[in-house]
Amino acid sequence: MGSLYSLVAFYSDCPCEQDNWHDSKMMIDCENCSLCRESCPTGSIPVDRFLIHAEKCPGFLNEIEPDVPYWVQLQPDWHNALIGCMRCQFVCPVNKPYLDNIMAGPSFSEDETDMILNKTPWEKLSSKTRQKLGISEGVYRRLPPNLSALIEKQKKVMQR
Ligand code: SF4
Numbered sequence: 312m313g314s315l316y317s318l319v320a321f322y323s324d325c326p327c328e329q330d331n332w333h334d335s336k337m338m339i340d341c342e343n344c345s346l347c348r349e350s351c352p353t354g355s356i357p358v359d360r361f362l363i364h365a366e367k368c369p370g371f372l373n374e375i376e377p378d379v380p381y382w383v384q385l386q387p388d389w390h391n392a393l394i395g396c397m398r399c400q401f402v403c404p405v406n407k408p409y410l411d412n413i414m415a416g417p418s419f420s421e422d423e424t425d426m427i428l429n430k431t432p433w434e435k436l437s438s439k440t441r442q443k444l445g446i447s448e449g450v451y452r453r454l455p456p457n458l459s460a461l462i463e464k465q466k467k468v469m470q471r
């Protein structure tokens with residue numbers, strides 16, 4: 312599943328007789344590919360090291376309290392997802408077979424959207440809205456600036 316793969320940890324005191332843990336390694340597909348680096352709007356994927364500079368990703372910058380830094384807000388092309396940034400994931404050929412696996416989510420009314428955009432505290436949202444969001448309070452705090460940036464971006468597209 313390429314970079315769409317999400318690690319999840321399970322803990323147990325059950326004895327593990329079979330140990331298939333091994334060192335991390337790069338996908339073979341990455342050996343002659345630089346599509347993610349070329350599509351990264353912030354230059355977060357360096358040539359000289361394997362780890363990305365996560366501190367440059369919009370996913371990090373958009374979480375800076377109290378608001379997204381103004382110089383990030385001035386880069387509409389950087390904003391492309393409600394949480395984080397998906398540019399490097401969309402172009403990855405290994406991810407391609409999974410990109411259409413989109414599950415329809417719930418709809419939000421104008422009132423609910425206004426409440427989110429106005430940073431209504433988590434505990435003041437109705438239980439129905441919280442349930443529909445299906446995210447933790449920590450993740451919810453990232454939604455208003457990202458949603459606002461995407462709406463502003465969409466407005467500009469529609470004005471063209
Ligand atoms: S786009 Fe995918 S396959 Fe290509 S280098 Fe990046 S992670 Fe590897």
Ligand code: SF4
Nearest residue numbers: 351355368396398399
């Ligand atoms: S998430 Fe976005 S900013 Fe971060 S490395 Fe990927 S393309 Fe670059």
